[in-house]
Amino acid sequence: MSLPKPQAGEISRRRFLGLAAGGLSAAALAACSGGPSTTSTDSSGKPETLDYTGVKPAGTITFWSSNPGSSQEVTQQIIDAFHQSQSDIKVQLVSAGSTYEDIAQKFQAAQAGGTLPDLVVLSDVWWFRYYLQDSIVPLDGLFKALNWDTGDYREQLLSDYKYKGATWAVPWARSTPLFYWNKAHFAAAGLPDRAPKTWDEFAEWAPKLKSANAGLQNAFQLPALAGYAGWSFQNNLWGTGGGWSAKETFDVTCDKPESVQALQFLADAVYKGKWSGVAGKDSTQDLSAGAVSATVGSTGSLVGIxxxxxxxxxxxxxxxxxxxxxxxCPTGGAGVGIPKKIKPENQVAAATFIKFLTSPANTLKFAQATGYMPVRKSADTSTLTSRTPQSQVAIDQLAATRNQDWARVFLPGADQEMANACAEILTKNGDVQTQLTKLKGTLEGIYNTQVKPHLK
Structure with missing residues (x-):
């Protein structure tokens, strides 16, 4: 069954979330997912711009982070610099788990009666659940109060957090997937020192890599499926003209011939060509160890590699x-936002720190330490690229990115369902058409029961 496509102008990506916020059961949105459960909130219309006139910042605030890209050290350095720059506000960094899901669970628990943070990491996929819960504050009033010009943020990244005429987070640890390779392995195989232009081209290179590099585990290592299949495999799907869903619609297309072709290519690489494997934990670690010749991984993995x-x-x-x-290429990563149920004084203090945290100088410092992209256009990336020339690739690729498929980011629990289907195909040699047809039924079930009733 094919889901009906919206008519021209009927519903845009942003309007969908606006409609969802107005009536979609947040508890339903959280069902089938590993994130927090939420409750319905009536937030029809543009959110009111909060007035912070005369509000003095709190003296101490907490920042909950999962330290994406092993960023705890550099984040603490930025906090220390903030303390040196002024004496009114102290920031305490709290490691609230190692994943975005960990933070989601902890943040939800705090909503139910725990101690809330003053600012929190918000994944680009998870943040709208907090918005639906009415648990984060629109930042526009704080922008005004702090004379904070947001025009310098990279629009591709800041726009991810703009909904219903308001801004709900600020980009921070943002990334795209990159193609990484072992230059020594490529040279030994007589290959060009560049990424392949197409996956078919790499399939031609793979036997040469295996032949020229004794003891090689795999010419290519697919990313670990949990958390990465739905994200990074959009690249393979889009390259064949397929997708998890049709562009900017809820028409699930994962079982279409083009999508089947993309996943069949990956399955053949594992089982027929035997030049690819599937990472058990982290494919970039396999690359770094010299066990494989190439992989796809986040820009946030660059410095670690x-x-x-x-x-x-x-x-x-x-x-x-x-x-x-x-x-x-899709974008990914996280921003930072501010809880609603804290005092205005704490919200002002948190915003003051976020402005510092994402300043041109500090987004550059963060990028140098992690590999994430600088989120400010005015950041002088010459120092970054001179130290780490590979980082220029992530900046350049940003202009060639595409919004993620709605089926992944707007259907609750869909990302895990995609990972499960890919695991059946790539680790159990399941039939591609059968598994993707089954996945389509699952995704359409989520759409029909949890999303479609609320689109009107």
Missing amino acids: LKVAKFDVGAGFLPGGPKSTSPV
Whole structure:
């Protein structure tokens, strides 16, 4: 069954979340997912811009982070610099788990009666659940109160958090997937020192890599499926003209011939060509150890790869497919936001720190330490790229990114269902068409029961 497509102008990506916020059961949104349960909130119309006139910042605030990209050390350095720059506000960094899901659970528990943070990491996929719960504050009043000009943020990143005429988070640890390779392995195989332009081209290179590099585990290592399949495999799907769903609609297309073609290519790489494997934990660690010649991983993994690898590491754009070579790359990562149920004094103090945290100088410092992209246009990236030339690739690729499929980011629990289907195909040799047809039924079930009734 094919889901009806919205008529032209009927519903945009942003309008969907606006409608969802107005009536969609947040408890239903959280069902089938590993994140927090939420309650329905009536937030029709544009949120009121809060007035912080005369509000003095609190003296002490807490920042909950999952330390994405092993960023705890550099984040603490930025906090220390903030303390040196002024004496009114002290920031305490709290490690609230190691994943976005960990923070979601802890933040939800705090809503039910615990101690809330004053600012919190918000995944680009998870943040709207907090919005639906009415548990985060629109930041526009704080922008005004602090004379905070947001025009310098990269629009592709800031716009991810703009809904219903308000801004709900500020981009911080933002990323795209990159194609990483072992330059020594490529040289030994007589291959060009670049990322392949298409996956078909890499399939031609793979036997040469295995032949030229004794003891090689795999020419390519697919990312660990949990948390990555739904995200990174959009690249493969888009390259064939497929997708988890049709562009900017809820028409689930994961079982269409083009989508089946993309996943069949990956399955053949594992089982027929035997040049690819599936990472058990982290494919970038497998690359860094020299066990594989190439992989796809987040820009947030770049610095970690370079620290561990004993060889020159290449980084390039994601390969395209037989139908499309651009844009075939999604963005990802996280921003930071502020809880609603804290005192205005704490909200002002938190915003003051976020402004400092994401300043041009500090977004550059954060990028240098982690590999995430600088989120400010005015950040002088020359120092960054001179130290780490590979980081320029992530900045350049940003112009060739595409919004993620609605089926992944707007259907609650869909990302895990995608990972489960990919695991059946890539680790159990399940039939591709059968598994993707089953996945379509699951996704349509989520849409029909939890989303469609609320779109009117």
